[in-house]
Amino acid sequence: MRVYRIVFLFAVLFMGLQANAQKVIGFKDEHIRYMGRVAYQTDAVKLMWSGSWVQVNFTGTEAKVSLKDERGDNFFDVIIDGKIVVLHPDAEKRTYTLAKGLSNGMHSLFIFKRTEWADGSTLFYGFEFNQGAEVNPLPPAKNRKIEFYGDSITSGYGIEDFEGGNNSYLPPFKNNYLSYAGLTAKHYDAQYSCISKSGIGVTVGYTDMTMPELYDRLDPNDKNSHWDFSKFTPDVVVVNLFQNDASMMRQGDAPQFKARFGNQQPSEEFITEAYRKFIQNIRSKYPNAQIICALGSMDASKESLPWRGYVEKAVSRLNDKAIMTHFFDYKNTPGHPSVEEQKTMADDLIKFIDNHVKW
Incomplete structure (x- = not known):
């Protein structure tokens, strides 16, 4: 028995040494x-x-x-x-x-x-x-920095739901790495920050919070958790919002709509000013960034709808040459953008940045 105990003890010590190795x-x-x-x-x-x-x-x-x-x-x-x-x-x-x-x-x-x-x-x-x-040691961090603010499109929601029309809410089908945001950052070999949430809007959405209420948090679940914006100062900021605002404006009976607006549709002035104030807040955090106010590629980007106009009017009021607009083409297919459609968005955004942004 003593021999077995000694063997066992040495075995334990050996495994410990292996673990420590x-x-x-x-x-x-x-x-x-x-x-x-x-x-x-x-x-x-x-x-x-x-x-x-x-x-x-x-x-x-x-x-x-x-x-x-x-x-x-x-x-x-x-x-x-x-x-x-x-x-x-x-x-x-x-x-x-x-x-x-x-x-x-x-x-x-x-x-x-x-x-x-x-x-x-x-x-x-x-x-x-x-x-x-x-x-x-890692090589020095890349000089270029890009930050995105967006909703499900930017998050990569449903992007790999190949059988269900890119609309599944399940986590296995989400992939921010293949979103237009992730692809754009990868193309420029840039440091990357993504502040996004499926369902979120500027004035209303499918979530309890709006992006103006969320954008400055470190922990998105804690309203008292504040991000230190000096820790990451992007050269380029891309804002792609309003898809969920557009959707909720058609659902006046939805609890999220009623909680914000009761039974009355908000005015165009209210929507425009809400967007302007949000972009102004971004500008206050990043005085030297070049800001791209984007929209698309789901149905809010239709030229027949007013949402492009709201973005254009808000940007015009800011009177800032370093704040630009860019609208993705309406994809005109069901569901959220697919892998291929996200790549099309990335290619489009990259072309715009190449033509309008100085890094």
């Missing part, structure tokens, strides 16, 4: 870079917004990540050396193997949040690498 770096390690509005907590970083990402470079053959999701509803793109796999963490703290058997050279690793803050937040604790691995 792993290269472990915590969430505060200087070699890790975060993008987007993330919240530092005592033992982890809280990832909330669509498009938030974690980046590290390492030399080694194996990589793991420790995560805990709020409800098990979030999905992430894990991008290693440009190759993408999807990670779906659950609501228990776990360590997930991201890659094994890599060549023993330098590798780039991104973990990109595909889903929205309404799908819950995710706690990131750190990375583990194989014995002998090294964590390498």
Whole structure:
């Protein structure tokens, strides 16, 4: 019996030594870079917004990540050396193997949040690498910075719902990485911030909040959580809103409409001024940014509807040469923009930026 106990003890010690042999770096390690509005907590970083990402470079053959999701509803793109796999963490703290058997050279690793803050937040604790691995300094952050404010179109809602007409609310079908916003940021190799929420509007939407009530939060679920705008100063800001305002204006009996307006439709002046004030608030945070007030590509962008006019009138009143308008063509298909339609939007926006923006 004593021999077995000794063997067992050595086995436990051996496993402990093996575990300690792993290269472990915590969430505060200087070699890790975060993008987007993330919240530092005592033992982890809280990832909330669509498009938030974690980046590290390492030399080694194996990589793991420790995560805990709020409800098990979030999905992430894990991008290693440009190759993408999807990670779906659950609501228990776990360590997930991201890659094994890599060549023993330098590798780039991104973990990109595909889903929205309404799908819950995710706690990131750190990375583990194989014995002998090294964590390498990241190159300097890219000079270009771009920030988006938008709704489901910008979030990438339903983008991979290939069977259901791109309208599924389920998290697996959301993918901000393939949204026009994500694609545009990737094209310019820019630092990227995305403040978006499906259903949100400027004056009213399918949510309890409007974007003017949400845009300055760090934690979108906490009205007392304020973002420090000095931490990220974009060169270009793209605002693509009003789709949900347009939809709700046709639903006077909806509780969200009644809560805002009762039984009376808001005036064109009210709508225009609400948009102008929001853009003015963005300008006050970023005095030197070039701001693109966009609309589309769902039905609010129809030329026969008044929403383009509201945007144009609001921008005209601001009398600011660095605030521009850009309207995506109405896609004229059911549901939310598909992967292909999002790419068309990205190509369109990139062309506009190339012609009108000086980085």
